[in-house]
Amino acid sequence: MKKYNGLDFTAAEKKKSGGFTAALIAAGVLLLGAVSFLILLAKNDFDTAKFFGARLPEDTTGNTLEEATSEKTSTAAPQFSDKNAVNFLFVCHDSSELSFCTVISVSVSENCIKVKAVPADTRTQLNGAETTASEVFRQKGIEGVKELLESKGIKTSKYVLCTETAFKLTVGTLGATVIELPRDIAFSDGAVKYTFAAGKNTFTADLLLKLIKYGSTGDETSSVQALACSAVISRNFTIENFNKGSSFFSSLINPVETDITAFDYSEAAETIKAFILASPSIVPIG
Numbered sequence: 001m002k003k004y005n006g007l008d009f010t011a012a013e014k015k016k017s018g019g020f021t022a023a024l025i026a027a028g029v030l031l032l033g034a035v036s037f038l039i040l041l042a043k044n045d046f047d048t049a050k051f052f053g054a055r056l057p058e059d060t061t062g063n064t065l066e067e068a069t070s071e072k073t074s075t076a077a078p079q080f081s082d083k084n085a086v087n088f089l090f091v092c093h094d095s096s097e098l099s100f101c102t103v104i105s106v107s108v109s110e111n112c113i114k115v116k117a118v119p120a121d122t123r124t125q126l127n128g129a130e131t132t133a134s135e136v137f138r139q140k141g142i143e144g145v146k147e148l149l150e151s152k153g154i155k156t157s158k159y160v161l162c163t164e165t166a167f168k169l170t171v172g173t174l175g176a177t178v179i180e181l182p183r184d185i186a187f188s189d190g191a192v193k194y195t196f197a198a199g200k201n202t203f204t205a206d207l208l209l210k211l212i213k214y215g216s217t218g219d220e221t222s223s224v225q226a227l228a229c230s231a232v233i234s235r236n237f238t239i240e241n242f243n244k245g246s247s248f249f250s251s252l253i254n255p256v257e258t259d260i261t262a263f264d265y266s267e268a269a270e271t272i273k274a275f276i277l278a279s280p281s282i283v284p285i286g
Contacts, residue, residue, distance in 0.1 A: 084108070085106060086105070087105050087154055087156045088106070088157065088158050089149070089156040090159070091159070093137065094163065098137040099120075099164055099213055100117065101119075101137075102116070102117050102225065108275065111281065112280050112283060115226045115230045115233065115284050117223075117229065119222050121134065126151060133148055136148050141161075142159055160258045166256050168206055170256065171208060171232070172204070172205040173251065174236055174252075176202050177203050177232050178201070179203055179227065180199060180200050182198060184196065185216065187215055233282055
């Protein structure tokens with residue numbers, strides 16, 4: 001898999017726009033870490049009228065909505081987050097142990113969704129001591145992970161926290177995911193060995209969780225995790241799913257713990273639809 005370098009983890013100040021009313025921006029019904037719709041309801045200095053005017057060409061030129069939401073995965077190598085992006089945090093765990101962690105960066109200005117996995121052994125300095133993502137989750141839960149990310153310049157706006165059981169239940173509801181692997185991958189879960197050839201492979205919810213947890217080690221871990229999560233987002237971030245309405249959102253959000261509400265969904269619905277029709281690129285960053 002192509003490795004993306006030069007990631008910018010430096011916290012940047014939001015650009016002030018003197019003439020525009022603060023309005024809802026970047027919004028997505030995002031399946032963070034392949035699990036759950038995430039809704040962005042955040043106020044930023046952004047001209048919403050320009051967004052709606054510039055982001056709906058596909059729907060008015062005769063292209064089908066299916067065409068507008070296909071072939072969205074980009075191979076570009078952008079920085080992880082631009083200054084106007086909003087970041088979502090997804091954490092999956094087994095009891096007090098961190099299973100995997102993913103940050104989704106939603107950018108209207110770049111018309112892009114960027115996916116970065118945060119390996120459990122990610123290290124940082126907190127309160128004068130070196131620690132890992134696994135350790136801070138064990139000690140402080142979701143707040144500990146947010147603190148670790150902030151130490152690296154990544155501030156998250158909303159979060160989803162789920163157990164492995166809830167992950168498999170929710171992703172199972174969405175159906176199997178096809179992932180194009182860049183190389184052969186083999187791993188073991190207990191006494192069972194799994195082997196997948198390079199190219200397109202179909203993953204059930206259970207196999208997807210195993211791929212994310214055990215599919216690679218060392219420097220390759222974040223690449224495999226980001227690729228898997230990006231594939232699920234690309235498959236499910238569609239106008240068809242949006243048109244299923246709030247009941248679909250509720251069926252996905254109910255099994256997990258999150259600070260995203262049905263009210264957030266309702267308030268952001270029209271912006272979400274416009275962002276879907278803009279066919280944003282979905283970029284795994286490892």
